[in-house]
Amino acid sequence: xxxxxxxxxxxxxxxxxxxxxxxxxxxxxxxxxxxxxxxxxxxxxxxxxxxxxxxxxxxxxxxxxxxxxxxxxxxxxxxxxxxxxxxxxxxxxxxxxxxxxxxxxxxxxxxxxxxxxxxxxxxxxxxxxxxxxxxxxxxxxxxxxxxxxxxxxxxxxxxxxxxxxxxxxxxxxxxxxxxxxxxxxxxxxxxxxxxxxxxxxxxxxxxxxxxxxxxxxxxxxxxxxxxxxxxxxxxxxxxxxxxxxxxxxxxxxxxxxxxxxxxxxxxxxxxxxxxxxxxxxxxxxxxxxxxxxxxxxxxxxxxxxxxxxxxxxxxxxxxxxxxxxxxxxxxxxxxxxxxx
Amino acid sequence: xxxxxxxxxxxxxxxxxxxxxxxxxxxxxxxxxxxxxxxxxxxxxxxxxxxxxxxxxxxxxxxxxxxxxxxxxxxxxxxxxxxxxxxxxxxxxxxxxxxxxxxxxxxxxxxxxxxxxxxxxxxxxxxxxxxxxxxxxxxxxxxxxxxxxxxxxxxxxxxxxxxxxxxxxxxxxxxxxxxxxxxxxxxxxxxxxxxxxxxxxxxxxxxxxxxxxxxxxxxxxxxxxxxxxxxxxxxxxxxxxxxxxxxxxxxxxxxxxxxxxxxxxxxxxxxxxxxxxxxxxxxxxxxxxxxxxxxxxxxxxxxxxxxxxxxxxxxxxxxxxxxxxxxxxxxxxxxxxxxx
Numbered sequence: 001x002x003x004x005x006x007x008x009x010x011x012x013x014x015x016x017x018x019x020x021x022x023x024x025x026x027x028x029x030x031x032x033x034x035x036x037x038x039x040x041x042x043x044x045x046x047x048x049x050x051x052x053x054x055x056x057x058x059x060x061x062x063x064x065x066x067x068x069x070x071x072x073x074x075x076x077x078x079x080x081x082x083x084x085x086x087x088x089x090x091x092x093x094x095x096x097x098x099x100x101x102x103x104x105x106x107x108x109x110x111x112x113x114x115x116x117x118x119x120x121x122x123x124x125x126x127x128x129x130x131x132x133x134x135x136x137x138x139x140x141x142x143x144x145x146x147x148x149x150x151x152x153x154x155x156x157x158x159x160x161x162x163x164x165x166x167x168x169x170x171x172x173x174x175x176x177x178x179x180x181x182x183x184x185x186x187x188x189x190x191x192x193x194x195x196x197x198x199x200x201x202x203x204x205x206x207x208x209x210x211x212x213x214x215x216x217x218x219x220x221x222x223x224x225x226x227x228x229x230x231x232x233x234x235x236x237x238x239x240x241x242x243x244x245x246x247x248x249x250x251x252x253x254x255x256x257x258x259x260x261x262x263x264x265x266x267x268x269x270x271x272x273x274x275x276x277x278x279x280x281x282x283x284x285x286x287x288x289x290x291x292x293x294x295x296x297x298x299x300x301x302x303x304x305x306x307x308x309x310x311x312x313x314x315x316x317x318x319x320x321x322x323x324x325x326x327x328x329x330x331x332x333x334x335x336x337x338x339x340x
Numbered sequence: 341x342x343x344x345x346x347x348x349x350x351x352x353x354x355x356x357x358x359x360x361x362x363x364x365x366x367x368x369x370x371x372x373x374x375x376x377x378x379x380x381x382x383x384x385x386x387x388x389x390x391x392x393x394x395x396x397x398x399x400x401x402x403x404x405x406x407x408x409x410x411x412x413x414x415x416x417x418x419x420x421x422x423x424x425x426x427x428x429x430x431x432x433x434x435x436x437x438x439x440x441x442x443x444x445x446x447x448x449x450x451x452x453x454x455x456x457x458x459x460x461x462x463x464x465x466x467x468x469x470x471x472x473x474x475x476x477x478x479x480x481x482x483x484x485x486x487x488x489x490x491x492x493x494x495x496x497x498x499x500x501x502x503x504x505x506x507x508x509x510x511x512x513x514x515x516x517x518x519x520x521x522x523x524x525x526x527x528x529x530x531x532x533x534x535x536x537x538x539x540x541x542x543x544x545x546x547x548x549x550x551x552x553x554x555x556x557x558x559x560x561x562x563x564x565x566x567x568x569x570x571x572x573x574x575x576x577x578x579x580x581x582x583x584x585x586x587x588x589x590x591x592x593x594x595x596x597x598x599x600x601x602x603x604x605x606x607x608x609x610x611x612x613x614x615x616x617x618x619x620x621x622x623x624x625x626x627x628x629x630x631x632x633x634x635x636x637x638x639x640x641x642x643x644x645x646x647x648x649x650x651x652x653x654x655x656x657x658x659x660x661x662x663x664x665x666x667x668x669x670x671x672x673x674x675x676x677x678x679x680x
Contacts, residue, residue, distance in 0.1 A: 093572060094596050102596030102620050104571075231444075232433060247613060256434050256442030256626075266613030273587065273609025277602070280442050280626030286596075286617050 003116030009047030020120035025071035028124035030063035056113025084290035090126030141309025151290030153179030159261030172240030185209030343456030349387030360460035365411035368464035370403035396453025424630035430466030481649025491630030493519030499601030500576035512580030525549030
C-alpha cells in the first residue's frame with residue numbers, strides 16, 4: 001500500500017509500505033477513507049521533535065473495516081468507523097474513568113501511521129465507533145475531525161469547565177483552538193474570546209461562535225482580555241498551542257479559581273511553581289481522551305448540528321501529502337485532509 | 341503591645357509594637373486569644389524567603405473583638421471570632437466563587453502579624469466568623485487550626501476531589517498534611533496513604549484516618565504507592581510541602597485523570613510541561629480560601645466531631661515564641677501554639 005513517511009525535518013514522502021496484517025486477535029484492518037495532517041505532525045516536520053530514522057505519519061482516520069481479528073465483537077467488515085489517536089481497550093479502570101488516551105493498554109496510532117491506504121487498529125472493540133450505515137460523503141471531513149481535533153478541542157473545553165454564563169478565552173487559532181471555540185459554544189458559554197491574528201482564522205472562529213477576537217498575544221493579549229472581563233480574566237481558558245508563551249498566557253488569562261484546559265503538546269515548557277500557586281487556577285489537560293466523546297460527537301455530526309469539518313481548507317490526494325504539510329507549516333492552510 | 345518579629349534568618353524576638361488602631365471603617369481590632377507558628381513562617385526563618393528588614397510575624401489567629409470600625413455590621417465587641425490568613429470582603433465576584441484568598445481586596449494577614457496581643461483585621465465583616473457564645477477553652481486549639489492548617493488541608497482535599505471510594509495519598513506530614521488526612525477521612529475516602537518517616541507524625545496520621553503509611557519519598561515512595569494501587573496510583577493526591585521533589589512526587593503518584601490538590605507554598609518549583617501533559621492529571625491549589633470552609637469547620641469543631649487542635653504538640657507563652665520556631669525548625673514539634 002501507499003503511505004506517508006517523514007525521513008527527516010521537512011522531508012515528507014509517499015512510499016510503498018507493507019500492507020497491514022492482523023497481529024493480535026483484537027486487531028482490525030481498515031481501508032482509510034480519509035486521513036489528515038495534525039498540528040502535532042508539524043513538531044517533527046519542523047525538527048523540534050527528533051525522529052529516530054524514517055517514521056510513518058498520521059494518527060487521525062476514518063475508514064471502512066476490511067478484516068477483523070477473531071477476538072473482535074463490536075465492529076464488523078463493512079462498517080464505517082471513526083477511531084481516535086490512541087487505541088484503547090475501553091474496559092480498564094482508567095478507560096472507565098474517561099481517560100482512554102491513558103488506557104493501561106494504550107497504543108499510539110502515530111506509531112502505526114494512518115496517512116496511508118490501510119491501517120491496523122489495535123484493540124478495535126475499544127477504539128472504533130461504527131456509524132449507523134455509511135455516512136453521506138459531505139460528512140466525512142467532520143467525522144474525520146472528530147478523530148482528533150474536534151475531540152481534542154472538546155476535551156479542552158470540558159477540562160476548562162466551560163458552561164453557561166462563563167467567559168471562555170481560547171489561546172491558539174489552529175484547528176484545535178477553533179474547534180475549542182465550537183465546543184465552548186455547544187457547551188453554552190456566554191462569551192467566547194478567540195486570540196487570533198490571522199483574518200481567515202478569525203472569520204472561522206467567529207462563525208464557530210467567538211464573540212470577541214483579540215489580536216495581541218502574550219501579556220499584551222492578557223491585558224486586553226482583562227479589559228473585557230472587569231479586570232478578572234476568563235472563567236475558562238483553552239490552551240491549544242503548547243509553548244511556554246501560550247501556557248503562561250493561559251495561566252495569566254484565567255481568573256482565580258478559574259479553569260485551564262490545555263491540549264497543545266507541551267514543548268520546552270516549564271511552569272513556575274510560585275506563579276502557578278498564587279494564580280489559584282485549575283489546570284487540566286494532556287492527550288485528549290477522544291474516545292470518551294466520540295459517540296456524542298458522531299451524533300452531533302450526523303444530525304448536522306455541528307460542522308467541524310470546516311477546519312479542512314485544503315484537500316489533497318494522499319500522493320500529494322508533502323504539499324499538505326508545507327501549506328500548514330507556512331500557515332497557508334489551517335488543516336489538510338488527505339484522500340488515499 | 342507585645343508582638344513577634346523576625347529580624348533575619350533564625351532571629352525571632354518578641355518586642356513592643358504599636359497597639360493597632362482602626363484605619364478603615366471596615367476594620368476590627370481583636371485581642372488575640374491564641375496564635376501559632378506556621379510551616380510557611382519557616383521559609384523566611386530559614387532564609388529561603390528573603391525579608392526586607394524586620395517583619396511582624398503570624399497570620400493565624402482566634403480572638404475576641406475589642407473594637408469595630410463604623411462600617412462593621414457582622415461582628416460586634418465581645419464576639420469570639422475565627423479568621424483566616426487573607427482578609428477578604430467576601431462579596432466580590434472572586435469571593436462569591438469561593439476564592440476568598442484571591443479576593444479583589446485581599447489583605448495578607450502576615451503583613452499585619454498576628455503573633456501579638458492584638459491585631460487589626462481588615463474587612464472584618466467578610467473575614468471574621470463569630471462563634472455562638474464563647475467556646476470551651478479546650479476547643480481553642482482546634483478553632484485556631486481552622487484559621488489556616490485545617491482550612492488549608494481541607495481545601496487541598498477538596499481540590500484533590502477526595503470522595504467516597506477514592507484512594508488518597510498525602511505528600512507531607514506537617515500539620516497541613518496531617519489535617520489533609522483528617523479532611524480526606526471526613527470526605528469519605530476509602531483509603532488514605534500518608535507519606536511519613538517520623539514516628540510521631542505517622543501515629544497522628546493514623547489516628548486522623550490514614551490507612552497506610554509509606555516511609556519512602558520521591559520516586560521510591562511513588563513505586564510503593566503504585567504497588568498498593570494496582571500500578572495505577574492514587575485517585576487524589578494532597579501535596580503539602582512545596583518543593584520540586586514533593587510536587588513531582590505528587591504528579592507521579594496520581595493516576596491518569598486523577599486530581600492533585602497542592603497547598604505547599606511553592607519554592608523554586610518548575611513543573612516540566614511534557615511530563616505534566618502526559619500525566620493527564622488535574623492540578624489545583626494555591627493559597628487556600630479558608631474563609632469558604634470556616635462556617636462548616638467551626639461547626640464540626642464545636643460539635644466535637646473533629647479534633648484538629650491535636651496538631652499542636654507544643655504550647656508556649658508568646659514571649660517564648662523563639663523556642664517555638666526553633667522546635668518546629670528542628671522538627672521536635674509539629675506545630676507551636678502561642679498564648680499572648
